[in-house]
Amino acid sequence: MSVLVILEQRDGKWNRLSFEALAAARAIAEAVGGSVNAALLGAQTESLANEAAKCKVEKVFVINDPLLAQYTPEGYTAALQQLIEAVHPKVVVFPHTYQVRDFAPKLSTRFGRPLISDVVSVKTSDGRAMFVRQLFQGKLSADVHSSGDPQFVSIQAGTFRATEPGDQAGSVEKFPAKLDASQIRSKPEQPFREAQRSVDLTAANVIVSVGRGIKEKDNLPVVEELAKALGAELAASRPICDNGWLPMERQVGSSGQTVAPKVYFAVGISGAIQHLVGMKGSKTIVAINKDESAPIFETADYGIVGDLFEVVPALVEEIKKSKA
Amino acid sequence: MKIIVSVKQVPARDSALRVNNDGKWLDESDLSYEMNEPDAYALEEALQLREKLGGEVVVVCAGPQRATQTIREALAKGADRAIHVEIAEGPALDALATARLLAKAAQSESPDLILTGLQSDDLGYGQTGVIVAELLGFSHATIVMEVEPQDGTVRVKRELEDGWFQHVVLPLPVVLTIQSGIKKLRYATLMGIKKAKTKEVKTIAASELEADASSSAAMDQVYLPQRSKQTQILTGNSKEVAHQLVEKLKFEARVL
Numbered sequence: 001m002s003v004l005v006i007l008e009q010r011d012g013k014w015n016r017l018s019f020e021a022l023a024a025a026r027a028i029a030e031a032v033g034g035s036v037n038a039a040l041l042g043a044q045t046e047s048l049a050n051e052a053a054k055c056k057v058e059k060v061f062v063i064n065d066p067l068l069a070q071y072t073p074e075g076y077t078a079a080l081q082q083l084i085e086a087v088h089p090k091v092v093v094f095p096h097t098y099q100v101r102d103f104a105p106k107l108s109t110r111f112g113r114p115l116i117s118d119v120v121s122v123k124t125s126d127g128r129a130m131f132v133r134q135l136f137q138g139k140l141s142a143d144v145h146s147s148g149d150p151q152f153v154s155i156q157a158g159t160f161r162a163t164e165p166g167d168q169a170g171s172v173e174k175f176p177a178k179l180d181a182s183q184i185r186s187k188p189e190q191p192f193r194e195a196q197r198s199v200d201l202t203a204a205n206v207i208v209s210v211g212r213g214i215k216e217k218d219n220l221p222v223v224e225e226l227a228k229a230l231g232a233e234l235a236a237s238r239p240i241c242d243n244g245w246l247p248m249e250r251q252v253g254s255s256g257q258t259v260a261p262k263v264y265f266a267v268g269i270s271g272a273i274q275h276l277v278g279m280k281g282s283k284t285i286v287a288i289n290k291d292e293s294a295p296i297f298e299t300a301d302y303g304i305v306g307d308l309f310e311v312v313p314a315l316v317e318e319i320k321k322s323k324a
Numbered sequence: 325m326k327i328i329v330s331v332k333q334v335p336a337r338d339s340a341l342r343v344n345n346d347g348k349w350l351d352e353s354d355l356s357y358e359m360n361e362p363d364a365y366a367l368e369e370a371l372q373l374r375e376k377l378g379g380e381v382v383v384v385c386a387g388p389q390r391a392t393q394t395i396r397e398a399l400a401k402g403a404d405r406a407i408h409v410e411i412a413e414g415p416a417l418d419a420l421a422t423a424r425l426l427a428k429a430a431q432s433e434s435p436d437l438i439l440t441g442l443q444s445d446d447l448g449y450g451q452t453g454v455i456v457a458e459l460l461g462f463s464h465a466t467i468v469m470e471v472e473p474q475d476g477t478v479r480v481k482r483e484l485e486d487g488w489f490q491h492v493v494l495p496l497p498v499v500l501t502i503q504s505g506i507k508k509l510r511y512a513t514l515m516g517i518k519k520a521k522t523k524e525v526k527t528i529a530a531s532e533l534e535a536d537a538s539s540s541a542a543m544d545q546v547y548l549p550q551r552s553k554q555t556q557i558l559t560g561n562s563k564e565v566a567h568q569l570v571e572k573l574k575f576e577a578r579v580l
């Protein structure tokens with residue numbers, strides 16, 4: 001047995017990143033040899049486990065326990081620790097979700113091992129897997145390896161193509177973990193959403209999105225002019241909303257809205273993964289940034305390397321001219 | 325309430341990053357540094373909790389000698405004192421090694437609450453707080469947007485994905501990793517900067533802590549990401565690129 005991938009569900013619904021992690025686990029298994037097994041935790045997960053078994057895995061371990069009905073870091077860590085001690089994987093693979101961020105470092109620490117988080121690709125070196133992860137929010141990459149087993153890695157969203165179910169099914173096996181209510185110290189309440197948003201960016205055809213490159217709130221009219229000329233909605237990266245320069249409901253990204261307009265203008269936005277996941281489905285992406293190595297240029301269709309305070313007003317002029 | 329805030333010093337946000345000669349880390353010779361932004365929010369939350377409830381805010385920072393500048397900044401903003409765990413310059417430690425040092429330094433303080441940013445802007449492991457909690461046997465919560473201390477417990481609002489949130493109640497002592505934007509950041513006042521000079525900074529060499537601070541996740545190579553997408557970069561002066569872009573959007577992408 002070599003690679004164990006930890007799948008994620010909430011209330012019987014998949015977190016889709018699970019299937020990207022599955023694909024990564026297969027790539028890792030090819031690099032280090034051996035098979036892929038999966039694990040699924042919850043209170044009642046049989047039907048999901050049967051689905052997962054069709055995704056080119058040898059076995060799906062199901063850990064069902066009323067204490068796992070709601071996620072807690074203590075419950076998940078205790079259950080997975082027992083599974084890992086029983087099956088001795090060489091590599092444990094997680095999707096890099098917010099939930100994984102919450103418990104996977106705790107779990108790997110139980111084994112005295114580092115977690116190589118946010119992995120974007122896998123290489124081989126001397127029969128061991130080498131993991132590529134990003135530094136400085138995507139401005140640099142690093143090849144990272146860790147000595148000793150098991151290795152713990154989490155896979156960044158959108159970097160592996162999700163495994164689709166096939167005809168052959170692996171087996172499903174119940175793993176009885178011993179959990180004790182007294183181990184679980186955090187008391188989670190029901191997840192909730194904030195009141196209905198008054199701005200629905202998902203309906204917009206054109207979005208002008210502004211990032212920290214705008215420097216100050218007082219400079220916002222520069223991009224507002226562009227939005228007006230284009231008949232576009234104004235949106236922003238997180239720091240702009242954190243600063244209160246634009247309301248939260250205009251934030252695009254993993255903790256904001258996910259949009260896919262016909263055109264998305266990223267103005268003074270560096271292109272951190274948490275922003276990209278919210279807009280990379282846009283049909284056409286234009287990036288304006290003074291740093292030619294900004295990661296946003298990897299996602300853009302058209303790039304302008306330059307000072308937004310010069311480029312944007314010129315663009316407004318051109319648009320007005322072309323419409324006249 | 326005794327609060328520890330763990331802060332990190334990272335290269336300033338708009339730094340031009342160059343890889344050094346052995347290809348394993350950055351050329352640090354002309355970098356400038358600043359407080360990791362999420363940690364600045366953790367510090368702000370700690371200061372506001374102290375203002376409400378009383379107690380003490382102690383800053384813990386693992387970093388080379390240059391990190392004293394960031395420690396002074398935290399003191400100038402209002403932290404009461406600081407512990408500097410001094411480590412050598414050069415390639416960064418992995419999150420486990422750093423957390424072992426921080427946990428040792430924090431342990432002797434017996435804090436009720438440890439706050440830290442949810443991740444660092446340089447390595448971005450996003451793990452240090454969680455590991456510290458595990459090493460100390462504390463409970464923890466990550467990506468925290470609100471902190472409400474109650475009797476012997478704390479109720480926090482956590483951010484989940486896709487606009488979902490969740491409240492969680494945790495017993496003290498607890499480690500919380502703070503999300504950027506939790507509160508508005510304060511600036512250090514002149515008075516604060518003056519006062520900071522008289523505040524206690526205890527420097528401990530990493531080796532004195534008897535923690536295993538060897539990284540077992542090693543960076544073999546650091547490099548600029550390979551570009552795979554064919555982005556059309558438009559060149560010329562502002563007027564020219566603006567004109568080209570409008571043409572492209574009209575006739576190539578057909579979206580205007």
Ligand SMILES: Cc1cc2nc3c(=O)[nH]c(=O)nc-3n(C[C@H](O)[C@H](O)[C@H](O)COP(=O)(O)OP(=O)(O)OC[C@H]3O[C@@H](n4cnc5c(N)ncnc54)[C@H](O)[C@@H]3O)c2cc1C
Pocket residue numbers: 137210211212213214236237238239240251252253254255256257267268269270271272273274275278288289290291294306307308309337442443467
């Ligand atoms: C759990 C979590 C959730 C998150 N959720 C989100 C989210 O939903 N949405 C989101 O956006 N972020 C989110 N983030 C934050 C994200 O990681 C980045 O920090 C953020 O997206 C950066 O915003 P930015 O690009 O505006 O700022 P920066 O990264 O600071 O980039 C500013 C850019 O502006 C450029 N620039 C500066 N001056 C000029 C100029 N004069 N002309 C042109 N360009 C200029 C710079 O070159 C730089 O590339 C989240 C982070 C975490 C950890």
